[in-house]
Amino acid sequence: MTExxxxxxxxxxxxxxxxxGQPSVPVLRGISLDVAPGEMVSIVGxxxxxxxxxxxxxxxxxxxDAGSVRLAGRDLGSLGRGALAALRREHxxxxxxxxxLIPSLSxxxxVALPARLARRRADRGAADRALAAVGLADRAGHRPGQLSGGQQQRVAIARVLAAGPDIVFADEPTGSLDTATGAEVLRLLRDVARGDRSVVVVTHDLDAAALADRVLVLRDGEIHRELRDPSPRQVLDALTQARAGA
Incomplete structure (x- = not known):
């Protein structure tokens, strides 16, 4: 069985x-979950x-503060700052x-920066292939200031594709984009979750959430509902119930 x-x-x-004199604020309350290789999971609430x-x-x-997390087979609670940074860099x-994005870089x-930071040989071909995969082959030499918001987000996804991590975390990746551009970016993220690579995305976009294999609906720091292959309407209904405390 695959871990x-x-x-x-x-x-x-x-x-x-x-x-x-004020009380502390509990944010997460005993959450348990697994994410399988090749799975895309959306988190809404x-x-x-x-x-x-x-x-x-x-x-x-x-x-x-409590519980445990294993990421790429490693127990995060047992790792120091350096080991945590290395784990994130590699996986x-x-x-x-x-x-x-770094404004002064093309x-x-x-896209090639993670390889440089990991002290691996920068592969220009890998960077160019990743940019081509997100439709930006003709923008490889442009700096972020010369690109639209949607194009900059696609560069960020190309950076992930070139690095080839096991797990991709996306936090409101379409929050600054228009609807059409956001949908394009989310399709790219959906394509990332193939084979052994997994994606976890936090989003307020119901159509985006519904692209996932599973949707976790949070309420008051707990998993209120778990939906498998839902429609946007089903995500909306579960989110409405969470807001209403039902």
Missing amino acids: PRIQAAGLGKTFPAAAK PSGSGKSTLLHCLSGLEPY VGFVFQSYN AREN
Whole structure:
């Protein structure tokens, strides 16, 4: 049996009190989940339900207070900062709303950057193939400031494709894009979840969520519903119930 790419058990996270005399704020309350190789999982929920915090804890970007997370077969709780950084560098890719491109580098150089940071030989061919896969072969020499928001997000996805990570985490990847461009970006992410590669995406876009194999609906830091191969309408209905506390 193939080991899940991500395993979380009883995951808990509490934010400290904002001011003296105020209570601490529990954000995640005993979440357990698995993500299989080749699976795309969407996380949706009302504002403040813990979606982004869950993604950050699963990816090792934030520490958690309770439970456990195994990422690419490693127990995150047993790793120091250096080992965590190495694990993310070797096995994890990120796509964020803010693109996180280096303004002074070309699209090709941004795509090749993870290999350089990992001290691997930069493969210009791999970067160009990744840019071609997202429809930007003719923009390889352009800097981010010369590209539209949608094109910059596609460069970010090309960077993931070139690096070839086992797991891709995407946090509101279409939040700054128009509907048509966002749909194109999400189709690209859907294509990333093939073979052994897995994708976890936090999104408020119901059509985007419905592209996933599974949708997890969060409410008050807990998994309220789990949907398999849902329609956008089914995601909306579950999200409406979560907002209403039903």
